[in-house]
Amino acid sequence: MTAQEKRTGVRANADVIVIGGGASGLTAAAELAEAGLSVIVLEARDRIGGRIFTITSEPQRSRPTFPIELGAEFIHGRPSEILDVLRRNKIPLHEVKGDSWCVTHGRIESCDFFSEVDDILQKMDNNQPDESFTSFLRRYCPRAPKAVKQRTLNYVSGFNAADPAKVGVHWLVQQMKAEEKIQGDRAFRTRGGYAELVDVLRKRVAKAGVRVQLNAVARRVLWKQGRVAIHGVCKGKAFALTASRALATVPVGVLRGRHGQEGVIEFSPALPRDKLKAIAGIEMGKAVRLVLQFRERFWERIRPGSRQKTLDQMGFLFSENKWFPTWWTAMPARFPILTAWGAGQSAERIESDSMPVEQRALRTISELLGLELDEANRLLEKVYFHDWQSDPFSRGAYSYVKAGAADAPKILGQPVEDTLYFAGEAADISGNNGTVHAAIASAQRAVREILRAEKRLAE
Secondary structure, eight states, X not given: OOHHHHHHOOOOSEEEEXXXXXXXXXXXXXXXXXXXXXXXXXXXXXXXXXXXXXXEOOOBTTBOOOEEXXXXXXXXXXXXXXXXXXXXXXXXXXXXXXXXXXXXXXXXXXXXXXXXXXXXXXXXXXXXXXXXXXXXXXXXXXXXXXXXXXXXXHHHHHHHTOOTTTBBHHHHHHHHHHHHHTTTTOEEEETTTTHHHHHHHHHHHHHTTOEEETTEEEEEEEEETTEEEEEEEETTEEEEEEEEEEEEOOOHHHHHSOTTSTTOOEEESOOOHHHHHHHHTEEEOOEEEEXXXXXSOGGXXXXXXXXXXXXXXXXXXXXXXXXXXXXXXXXXXXXXEEEEEEETHHHHHHHTOSSOHHHHHHHHHHXXXXXXXXXXXHHEEEEEEOOTXXXXXXXXXXXXEBTTOTTHHHHHHSOBTTTEEEOSGGGOSSSOTTSHHHHHHHHHHHHHHHHHHHHHHHO
């Protein structure tokens, strides 16, 4: 019996109920259980991993299968939260390599995309009053070349899945500083994709004795200090579970939703006003990504202009296309796939597009690479896609912070009366929002808070 149960005389189903079985929820559950607490994880989907969603390509006689990422893909920089796990489990990293190409006025040219963008981003100053990135660009960079300003807007929108007219400069500066600490200008993958990390977490929670319930949709959290009751539905049947504490690791899109919408969780009594204000200050970014699998890496035969060099080593392709401006390959792996990425305003256009998203993506890459659409259709084998905007348990891609709300992640992550706790990438306080390592770091922070609360009760 826990200290809380001894004090109240009420037996709970668990010491802690974790809502959400993504990287954050699984990490927290494992660490809490390893510290001696009983833990239940409620996951609404029929799988663990959350916004990590790795599947395997369909097998072909002439080649082995390879991972297809429908959610998180890159390990940004060298964050200890992920690297320590991979090292302990002897999972090697592979740095993302390849040439960067830009399509400008219909021509494919080699480009130094990030250095041009970085020149503008370095002008941001969080000692000045906070404002949106669009406002900053208009105010401080009026003489920058139009093409460079557009690329910078595309970068802020694409990398952060953010609306430049909403995202705050103070938060962007914090993000840049956080990236500098972990070599965030570098990116890595594992050979098997993020599924390898999820598998490690799955084994860890199983070994620690954590009960993981899939298809368990939490709908209502009734709480008072020292006790929570979570009501929901699992495979069509209602359930109610009690605990001393609850840790919500769901995406902020779920917390921002209206009561009654599928996937949205109601808290009763309502969360404190400062918590609600913090949630309102964090937007859920929109992003659409498709993975196009081809019969062969046809781009390795394309020679831009009169160049001798082909696109064989292409890592990224940047453009001003309004639908899918950014594309990347699997380099250094030579899988026959191209990933289409449209975020922010591009994602909004795609949502209202009359053309099916698969056709729009294939048409876009055909135009960018100068390939006949019929030929592209002939080479295409399969398109992989998951709609994160329509996913009721995500309601978007990942979070960003609005102008004037730079403290929102910190406030979101603060416990409520030692009973309700919050984690997930949106509740990260280091500036790494939107990343898997931020989700894990926030879980480790929440675990420390819960264990401190347990210790106070026991004294």
